[in-house]
Amino acid sequence: MLDVSGLSAGYDGRAVIHDLSLTVEQGEIVALLGANGAGKSTLACALSGLLPALAGSIRFQGAAIERASPAARVSAGLVHVPEGRQVFAGLTVAQNLELGAYVERPGSTTSARMETMFDRFPVLRQRSGSVAGNLSGGQQQMLAISRGLMSGPKLLILDEPSLGLAPTLVAEVFAMIAELRGQGLSILLSEQNARMSLAIADRAYVLENGRITLSGPAADLIRSSEIAKRYLGLGAPDRTEESDCDLVARLRAAFAWS
Amino acid sequence: MLQLVQYVLGGLLQGAIFGLLAVGFSLIYRVTSAINLAQGAFCILGALLTGSIQDALGLHVMLAGVLGVAATALIALLVGAAIFVPGLSRLPTSAMFILTAGLLTFLEGASLVAWGSQSYTLDAFSGERPLRLGGLLVPTQGLWLLGIALAINTGVALVLSRTRMGRAFQACAENPMAASLMGIGVGRMQLLSFVAAAAIGAVAGVAIGPVTSFQFDTGRMYTTFGFIAAVIGGMGSPLGAIAGGLCLGVATQLAAAYVSSLFSNALALVLLLAVLLWRPSGLFASGPARRQDVREEKRVNRPPVRLGAQPGGILAALAAVLLLGVLPWWMRSGGLMSSVIITAILFVSVIGLDVLMGFTGQVSLGQAGFMAIGGYTASVLALQYDVPPLLGTLCGLVLSVACAVVLALGTVRLRGIYLAIATLAFSLLVDSLTVGLEGVTGGPSGLVGIPSFSIAGFVFDTPLRNFYLAAGVAAVVLVLLTGGMRGAFGRALQAIRADPLAAAALGVRVGRYRMAAFCISAALGSISGSLYAFYFHFLSPEMVGTQISLQMLAMLVVGGEGTLFGPLFGVAILTLLPTAFQPLAQFKTMGAGLLLVLFSMYLPSGIFGLLARMVRLLRPRGYAPAPVAANGSAP
Ligand SMILES: Nc1ncnc2c1ncn2[C@@H]1O[C@H](COP(=O)(O)OP(=O)(O)OP(=O)(O)O)[C@@H](O)[C@H]1O
Ligand SMILES: [Mg+2]
Numbered sequence: 098m099l100d101v102s103g104l105s106a107g108y109d110g111r112a113v114i115h116d117l118s119l120t121v122e123q124g125e126i127v128a129l130l131g132a133n134g135a136g137k138s139t140l141a142c143a144l145s146g147l148l149p150a151l152a153g154s155i156r157f158q159g160a161a162i163e164r165a166s167p168a169a170r171v172s173a174g175l176v177h178v179p180e181g182r183q184v185f186a187g188l189t190v191a192q193n194l195e196l197g198a199y200v201e202r203p204g205s206t207t208s209a210r211m212e213t214m215f216d217r218f219p220v221l222r223q224r225s226g227s228v229a230g231n232l233s234g235g236q237q238q239m240l241a242i243s244r245g246l247m248s249g250p251k252l253l254i255l256d257e258p259s260l261g262l263a264p265t266l267v268a269e270v271f272a273m274i275a276e277l278r279g280q281g282l283s284i285l286l287s288e289q290n291a292r293m294s295l296a297i298a299d300r301a302y303v304l305e306n307g308r309i310t311l312s313g314p315a316a317d318l319i320r321s322s323e324i325a326k327r328y329l330g331l332g333a334p335d336r337t338e339e340s341d342c343d344l345v346a347r348l349r350a351a352f353a354w355s
Numbered sequence: 356m357l358q359l360v361q362y363v364l365g366g367l368l369q370g371a372i373f374g375l376l377a378v379g380f381s382l383i384y385r386v387t388s389a390i391n392l393a394q395g396a397f398c399i400l401g402a403l404l405t406g407s408i409q410d411a412l413g414l415h416v417m418l419a420g421v422l423g424v425a426a427t428a429l430i431a432l433l434v435g436a437a438i439f440v441p442g443l444s445r446l447p448t449s450a451m452f453i454l455t456a457g458l459l460t461f462l463e464g465a466s467l468v469a470w471g472s473q474s475y476t477l478d479a480f481s482g483e484r485p486l487r488l489g490g491l492l493v494p495t496q497g498l499w500l501l502g503i504a505l506a507i508n509t510g511v512a513l514v515l516s517r518t519r520m521g522r523a524f525q526a527c528a529e530n531p532m533a534a535s536l537m538g539i540g541v542g543r544m545q546l547l548s549f550v551a552a553a554a555i556g557a558v559a560g561v562a563i564g565p566v567t568s569f570q571f572d573t574g575r576m577y578t579t580f581g582f583i584a585a586v587i588g589g590m591g592s593p594l595g596a597i598a599g600g601l602c603l604g605v606a607t608q609l610a611a612a613y614v615s616s617l618f619s620n621a622l623a624l625v626l627l628l629a630v631l632l633w634r635p636s637g638l639f640a641s642g643p644a645r646r647q648d649v650r651e652e653k654r655v656n657r658p659p660v661r662l663g664a665q666p667g668g669i670l671a672a673l674a675a676v677l678l679l680g681v682l683p684w685w686m687r688s689g690g691l692m693s694s695v696i697i698t699a700i701l702f703v704s705v706i707g708l709d710v711l712m713g714f715t716g717q718v719s720l721g722q723a724g725f726m727a728i729g730g731y732t733a734s735v736l737a738l739q740y741d742v743p744p745l746l747g748t749l750c751g752l753v754l755s756v757a758c759a760v761v762l763a764l765g766t767v768r769l770r771g772i773y774l775a776i777a778t779l780a781f782s783l784l785v786d787s788l789t790v791g792l793e794g795v796t797g798g799p800s801g802l803v804g805i806p807s808f809s810i811a812g813f814v815f816d817t818p819l820r821n822f823y824l825a826a827g828v829a830a831v832v833l834v835l836l837t838g839g840m841r842g843a844f845g846r847a848l849q850a851i852r853a854d855p856l857a858a859a860a861l862g863v864r865v866g867r868y869r870m871a872a873f874c875i876s877a878a879l880g881s882i883s884g885s886l887y888a889f890y891f892h893f894l895s896p897e898m899v900g901t902q903i904s905l906q907m908l909a910m911l912v913v914g915g916e917g918t919l920f921g922p923l924f925g926v927a928i929l930t931l932l933p934t935a936f937q938p939l940a941q942f943k944t945m946g947a948g949l950l951l952v953l954f955s956m957y958l959p960s961g962i963f964g965l966l967a968r969m970v971r972l973l974r975p976r977g978y979a980p981a982p983v984a985a986n987g988s989a990p
Contacts, residue, residue: 145536146535147532147535147536166535166540167535167536167538168535168538168539168540171536171537171538172538176536177536178536179532179533179536183530183532183533183536184530184533185525185526185529185530185533185534186529186530187525187528187529188525188526188529192522195522196522196523196526196534196537196539197537199519199522199523199526199537199538199539200537200538244537245536248537248538
């Protein structure tokens with residue numbers, strides 16, 4: 098579905114990520130791990146077209162998109178939910194969601210989609226008439242995620258979706274991500290919370306100083322002592338395979354050890 | 356009674372003009388959250404082009420108008436694509452202000468080159484004969500104006516509030532990055548709004564053309580009044596724009612009729628300040644209250660350039676002092692000498708501007724207003740009351756600082772753009788006073804026979820003495836301020852420039868420091884104005900008019916903001932070049948505008964920044980902070 102090879106991108110012509118290759122298959126959750134400043138957000142921006150690719154290629158569903166505008170990429174079904182909420186602060190919640198469906202795509206109508214979002218996050222329904230800038234930080238994060246889903250994307254790039262959320266909500270969001278995969282969406286998930294993202298991800302890449310240093314099935318990585326040391330705290334917990342349902346249940350209680 | 360109705364009618368027509376001028380600001384603001392000061396220049400460009408097309412092709416004015424508007428839109432397309440839109444993506448809001456001020460100056464200068472400085476008018480759309488309604492005389496052009504204003508403003512309001520594109524426009528203003536993630540072509544929307552606003556401006560210019568005469572620099576009047584109407588009505592609201600315009604029109608017209616036309620400009624300023632204080636979001640702005648305006652914090656001021664180590668700066672200063680010591684003996688007198696003296700005098704004023712803009716990040720478009728106060732106060736006192744020049748200069752200084760305090764008290768709570776526009780309005784007010792108070796200031800022809808500056812009987816009457824006077828004052832000011840800015844005061848100002856909210860959180864009294872900076876800049880402007888008058892023995896309104904304010908802005912940006920010493924380069928270049936190459940004089944305005952645009956886009960640290968970079972390159976490698984180290988230290 099998404100096939101990146103040899104990608105370099107950065108700011109003002111100076112590359113921050115170098116010669117980076119990764120793939121995301123249909124219906125897969127791919128976690129992107131890395132310390133602060135590793136280049137995760139930069140990669141996300143390069144994929145969505147906010148930053149130009151300095152070298153390399155990005156193929157989405159077979160088509161080369163590394164020169165396409167952000168708008169064209171959204172139309173193709175590649176949607177990026179950026180780090181730090183970035184809601185339209187002066188517009189109402191409902192208007193924010195409408196703008197999420199600015200690129201009209203076949204499928205259910207805007208209002209039907211909005212209902213789905215409201216069902217998922219009831220607080221958004223309550224506040225649908227108020228200005229997004231006046232929502233709390235966590236509510237804004239929910240709005241940002243919902244807005245990203247409004248255009249019915251095929252691949253969702255989530256940059257730190259759990260940032261600023263209460264622990265219960267973090268579990269909620271991870272459960273939702275797992276659920277979206279069930280609906281056939283592909284997801285590239287960049288997160289600080291390595292433990293949880295590895296728990297729901299199929300595969301993962303580890304980014305260091307703009308280069309991929311480790312990759313593989315999430316289940317393997319979670320047991321790897323290196324990951325354990327760097328991102329999970331010392332001592333790798335042993336994880337066994339579990340179904341999505343179990344996972345959701347466990348995640349709801351996850352804040353206890355997060 | 357009939358008289359009153361006639362005045363109100365006149366006010367409504369005037370108001371329609373203001374509303375039409377205002378809607379362009381609203382449109383651009385709604386899409387980019389920037390203020391385009393060049394808006395008025397497009398009005399004039401449209402009118403001038405229409406006039407020329409009509410002359411060349413012999414068309415009816417309305418037909419020529421259509422072509423003129425189209426031509427203006429085409430020019431706007433080029434300007435927007437090459438300058439405005441790229442500027443939006445790389446400049447902070449306050450720098451956009453300067454960029455568009457540069458565009459305004461550039462377009463004015465280009466109009467000056469193409470059409471000269473004479474006044475023009477256009478034919479009325481449907482004859483000159485007014486309609487008689489009862490006892491009232493209604494000019495038909497006024498009806499056209501009212502109709503066009505209502506149609507355009509309502510149309511824009513509908514597009515903004517009812518259409519998908521309108522919503523997308525708003526998204527672009529709120530958060531361009533998120534908007535493009537929604538699939539909105541942000542750059543295209545910004546360009547579209549810029550061109551549409553310019554076209555609307557051109558329509559306004561063509562419709563106003565028959566009512567009042569215009570010339571190459573009328574645009575800044577249009578910019579000011581359009582902006583004031585937009586602020587009164589509520590920035591970003593087209594219906595507010597027309598309502599604000601009508602209020603402003605009726606108020607100023609009544610004031611002009613019953614008090615004096617002098618008073619009407621003052622009233623516009625007072626209205627503006629009152630609205631800004633009472634309801635900063637405008638009289639007619641609806642829309643929900645927001646927690647805070649994120650659009651402000653989004654674009655941060657960049658830090659000013661510093662010469663890494665002191666020796667470079669001191670060496671440069673020494674070289675300059677040596678040069679200035681030798682230069683006058685070498686030139687003795689003549690045009691070049693006079694330019695050098697003017698450079699030194701203006702430098703004092705531009706340093707003041709630098710304290711305000713470079714150190715606190717506020718934009719002032721009214722520095723020449725303080726020069727006017729200083730110049731006229733000292734001159735009038737000297738001419739009419741025989742007050743010694745030094746005392747007169749002091750009086751001017753006190754008066755300027757008093758004005759600055761009042762202006763700052765009114766605007767201190769406001770965001771940057773409002774201070775900028777308040778200073779522009781202030782400068783225009785001073786303009787109209789210097790022209791209007793004929794009994795005191797000599798009106799448009801100015802004051803003659805102003806004595807030379809003197810201290811305790813020592814008269815500065817030769818070019819050489821004047822040179823040392825001006826250079827001495829500039830040097831003293833420079834040394835004092837350089838010292839001051841190194842200390843706690845300068846650090847506080849820079850904290851404010853970097854982030855007012857964070858500075859306040861750290862305990863910096865933002866309001867008080869801004870006020871102090873504003874007073875310093877007013878005082879220096881005033882001193883410079885006095886010196887100016889005593890040097891020329893003559894003072895006229897255009898010597899200290901709004902145009903000079905904009906030129907000083909260019910000097911500051913070209914020289915290098917926030918460096919105190921840097922502006923000298925800008926002042927010198929913009930003063931000396933036209934003198935050295937006399938045939939270029941008519942390109943002076945255009946050149947200043949172009950330099951302002953180019954520097955604020957491509958070399959925001961100015962010539963000083965360029966020199967600093969060169970000095971740094973010449974230095975042994977060890978001194979430069981290694982960029983790699985910062986990266987590598989990440990765990
Ligand atoms: N606008 C920018 N201009 C210049 N450099 C930037 C910019 N944004 C980020 N960088 C640099 O790029 C590098 C990678 O940043 P990025 O935001 O991609 O990191 P990240 O992995 O997302 O970190 P975090 O986990 O903190 O979000 C950092 O060194 C950062 O300093
Ligand atoms: Mg990040």
